[in-house]
Amino acid sequence: MRLDAQDLGRRYGRQWVFRNLSYSFEPGSATAILGPNGAGKSTLLSILAGQLLPSEGTVRYESALSGKPVPVAEVPRLLAYCAPYLELPEDFTLLELLAFHTRLKPLRPGVSIPDLVDIMYLHKARHQAVRTFSSGMKQRLKLGLALYADTPLLLLDEPTTNLDAQGAAWYLEHVARVRESRLLIVSSNVPAEYGFCEAQVRITDFQ
Numbered sequence: 001m002r003l004d005a006q007d008l009g010r011r012y013g014r015q016w017v018f019r020n021l022s023y024s025f026e027p028g029s030a031t032a033i034l035g036p037n038g039a040g041k042s043t044l045l046s047i048l049a050g051q052l053l054p055s056e057g058t059v060r061y062e063s064a065l066s067g068k069p070v071p072v073a074e075v076p077r078l079l080a081y082c083a084p085y086l087e088l089p090e091d092f093t094l095l096e097l098l099a100f101h102t103r104l105k106p107l108r109p110g111v112s113i114p115d116l117v118d119i120m121y122l123h124k125a126r127h128q129a130v131r132t133f134s135s136g137m138k139q140r141l142k143l144g145l146a147l148y149a150d151t152p153l154l155l156l157d158e159p160t161t162n163l164d165a166q167g168a169a170w171y172l173e174h175v176a177r178v179r180e181s182r183l184l185i186v187s188s189n190v191p192a193e194y195g196f197c198e199a200q201v202r203i204t205d206f207q
């Protein structure tokens with residue numbers, strides 16, 4: 001997947017969050033979106049995900065395989081997105097949620113639901129309702145679902161939110177395992193969670 005942002009701007013009321021943001025996200029690349037609290041990182045990620053309309057400018061998606069444009073209606077199927085404001089259906093047990101979710105968004109080839117439970121080290125909680133999970137367990141679940149989804153586009157908003165040191169190391173290990181040949185965008189202001197990204201976009205350059 002290639003993603004091309006052209007002259008993007010977003011405002012709420014009269015207040016512009018950013019303007020004139022143009023950037024090409026190349027297939028297989030990892031890019032960090034950087035900026036302090038309130039700079040507009042989540043707003044930009046939501047626009048790139050096709051979930052929020054820009055106030056001006058365009059986002060174009062292109063298949064890396066065929067070189068053909070991808071209609072925005074196709075993007076949800078090709079996208080894995082992990083963000084603090086995206087909620088899980090918490091009344092499900094872990095195994096129920098994984099069965100439901102993977103029907104809509106299959107896992108990478110060779111990874112089964114039991115494999116993913118082990119990867120997320122949530123085996124003991126497999127019959128537990130997700131609403132009873134700790135915040136770190138929920139974050140490992142959200143990340144596990146995104147990292148191990150079989151999608152060419154992976155967007156991670158503040159990925160180590162609520163993770164302890166072991167969880168943060170787990171995130172780095174698994175993002176390294178799954179990022180090959182995907183377009184990865186990480187929004188962050190924590191250097192440890194985007195250190196592997198070879199490119200950076202500073203939102204404050206567009207304000």
Ligand SMILES: Nc1ncnc2c1ncn2[C@@H]1O[C@H](COP(=O)(O)OP(=O)(O)OP(=O)(O)O)[C@@H](O)[C@H]1O
Nearest residue numbers: 012013017035036037038039040041042043044189
């Ligand atoms: N729905 C909304 N209505 C009005 N203003 C909004 C809305 N969503 C975001 N904003 C404003 O847009 C600006 C950017 O918010 P955003 O959440 O994108 O920043 P961020 O860089 O992700 O912040 P953080 O690091 O704190 O998560 C903020 O000033 C915020 O108040």
